[in-house]
Amino acid sequence: MMTILRKLTLIISLAICSFSLSAFDFSLGGGGSDDSGGGANIFDIGDMISGVKDISRTVTGIDEEDEIEIGRDAAAVLLGASKPVNDPELQRYVNRIGRWVVNQTDRAHLPWRFAVLDSTAVNAFATPGGNIFVTDGLLRLLNSEAELAAVLAHEVAHVVQKHHIKAMSSFNTSGLSGVIKLASVTREGRSNQMTSKVVGEVKDMYLRGLDKDDEFEADSMGTVIASRAGYDPFALMAVLQTLDSINPENSGLALLYKTHPPASDRLDKLEPVLDQFDDAAEESPELQKRFNRYVRKQS
Amino acid sequence: MKQLFYSTLIILTVSSSAFAADKMGVISRDATLYAKPFKDADSIAELPASTAITVLKRKGGWYEIKSTDKQGWVRLTRVRLNRKGGASQESDSGVGELLTGLATGRGKSDQDTTATAVKGLSEEELRNAQPDEDALNSLDNFAVSDADSDNSGLQTRQVEFQATTKEESDSQAPATKPVDEEDEE
Numbered sequence: 264m265m266t267i268l269r270k271l272t273l274i275i276s277l278a279i280c281s282f283s284l285s286a287f288d289f290s291l292g293g294g295g296s297d298d299s300g301g302g303a304n305i306f307d308i309g310d311m312i313s314g315v316k317d318i319s320r321t322v323t324g325i326d327e328e329d330e331i332e333i334g335r336d337a338a339a340v341l342l343g344a345s346k347p348v349n350d351p352e353l354q355r356y357v358n359r360i361g362r363w364v365v366n367q368t369d370r371a372h373l374p375w376r377f378a379v380l381d382s383t384a385v386n387a388f389a390t391p392g393g394n395i396f397v398t399d400g401l402l403r404l405l406n407s408e409a410e411l412a413a414v415l416a417h418e419v420a421h422v423v424q425k426h427h428i429k430a431m432s433s434f435n436t437s438g439l440s441g442v443i444k445l446a447s448v449t450r451e452g453r454s455n456q457m458t459s460k461v462v463g464e465v466k467d468m469y470l471r472g473l474d475k476d477d478e479f480e481a482d483s484m485g486t487v488i489a490s491r492a493g494y495d496p497f498a499l500m501a502v503l504q505t506l507d508s509i510n511p512e513n514s515g516l517a518l519l520y521k522t523h524p525p526a527s528d529r530l531d532k533l534e535p536v537l538d539q540f541d542d543a544a545e546e547s548p549e550l551q552k553r554f555n556r557y558v559r560k561q562s
Numbered sequence: 563m564k565q566l567f568y569s570t571l572i573i574l575t576v577s578s579s580a581f582a583a584d585k586m587g588v589i590s591r592d593a594t595l596y597a598k599p600f601k602d603a604d605s606i607a608e609l610p611a612s613t614a615i616t617v618l619k620r621k622g623g624w625y626e627i628k629s630t631d632k633q634g635w636v637r638l639t640r641v642r643l644n645r646k647g648g649a650s651q652e653s654d655s656g657v658g659e660l661l662t663g664l665a666t667g668r669g670k671s672d673q674d675t676t677a678t679a680v681k682g683l684s685e686e687e688l689r690n691a692q693p694d695e696d697a698l699n700s701l702d703n704f705a706v707s708d709a710d711s712d713n714s715g716l717q718t719r720q721v722e723f724q725a726t727t728k729e730e731s732d733s734q735a736p737a738t739k740p741v742d743e744e745d746e747e
Contacts, residue, residue, distance in 0.1 A: 384680045
């Protein structure tokens with residue numbers, strides 16, 4: 264068993280070293296010629312707000328402060344299960360991309376925090392109020408900055424749509440008011456230990472996952488958000504294709520698949536969203552360069 | 563020199579096979595094979611679901627593919643790539659282990675290679691997690707303010723969210739002055 268594993272690792276490592284350029288270019292597609300000329304356009308805020316309002320299943324009735332408070336509790340719990348990777352350059356890079364992505368939504372004002380967590384599981388998490396986590400296991404599967412941005416954008420969409428608040432409310436015996444009460448409990452006692460009730464409900468939510476339709480919505484919104492940011496609209500799809508190409512029995516995917524629909528279902532749902540895009544965005548080679556530098560540690 | 567030749571040879575051999583394996587796939591749902599990567603291009607054939615294909619390259623939302631005697635373009639969304647490592651005999655070593663080589667420069671993370679492969683954020687670890695406020699506060703160290711957000715020449719686009727209806731809107735936002743903040747390293 265061990266020997267086979269080692270051999271497999273070696274072969275894969277070798278193969279990756281040598282074919283990474285061609286293979287990854289392949290999945291990036293397009294070819295990446297640069298005609299962007301360094302320009303960036305200011306997005307239209309009014310337009311985005313109306314865009315967000317297009318989707319009606321938004322949770323209302325929770326103060327942003329409470330949302331942020333619950334989100335901090337949730338983030339502390341997740342961080343109890345895995346620490347941020349000790350790589351300041353990488354963490355800052357992910358935050359820069361994340362910030363650029365959230366600027367394409369109408370909730371850019373939230374206290375957004377992004378982090379890569381030192382976990383070999385393949386997963387990403389968001390908490391209310393704007394904490395976004397990507398595991399190192401998932402990061403290592405990604406081929407480009409566009410794919411990273413797409414994963415972040417999927418999580419950002421959950422926050423924009425308050426999917427977690429919705430999920431917690433539907434299981435709290437007092438519904439949304441119960442969740443709001445949890446927020447006030449922890450706000451009063453933040454310096455002390457979080458009450459076990461808050462911790463328990465947060466854990467239950469992440470172990471149970473969100474509503475499946477909210478996952479599909481986050482795929483679709485995430486694709487739009489990332490493409491607004493100028494990234495390849497097909498990048499999230501590429502990530503899902505990668506996930507789909509891994510044996511779903513793999514232990515690294517266990518929690519992901521316990522809490523998410525199968526990648527193939529998500530791909531099917533994403534197809535109509537992608538039909539509006541014919542071409543991948545022309546991305547500057549600069550993006551691949553810095554992805555290689557910060558994520559792959561190649562100079 | 564000779565050594566270099568042989569190692570190059572080995573790498574080339576390994577890479578070509580791995581590369582080929584990576585690009586095999588199937589048509590997921592009935593798809594039209596087009597002569598060019600456009601919807602109004604001539605259609606070459608209708609490929610039924612489960613047709614085995616080789617993906618040659620990607621252009622935007624299209625894959626150029628080969629299937630037995632035919633070659634052309636299909637929508638990216640109609641393709642599923644084959645499972646890596648063979649569907650049947652893949653060992654459950656955790657994806658992290660399988661992917662160790664992916665981030666070439668970062669080396670191997672320090673996980674144990676034995677049975678319990680998943681480190682951090684497995685179901686069990688989440689169940690047993692104790693809230694870590696210090697780690698939470700440490701996230702502030704890497705937060706990026708609006709001014710530092712990095713677009714690196716990315717061109718924003720106006721795209722609407724889709725609810726149930728499909729809309730066609732992919733217009734370019736009007737060009738404005740680039741926001742080109744230099745990021746500090």
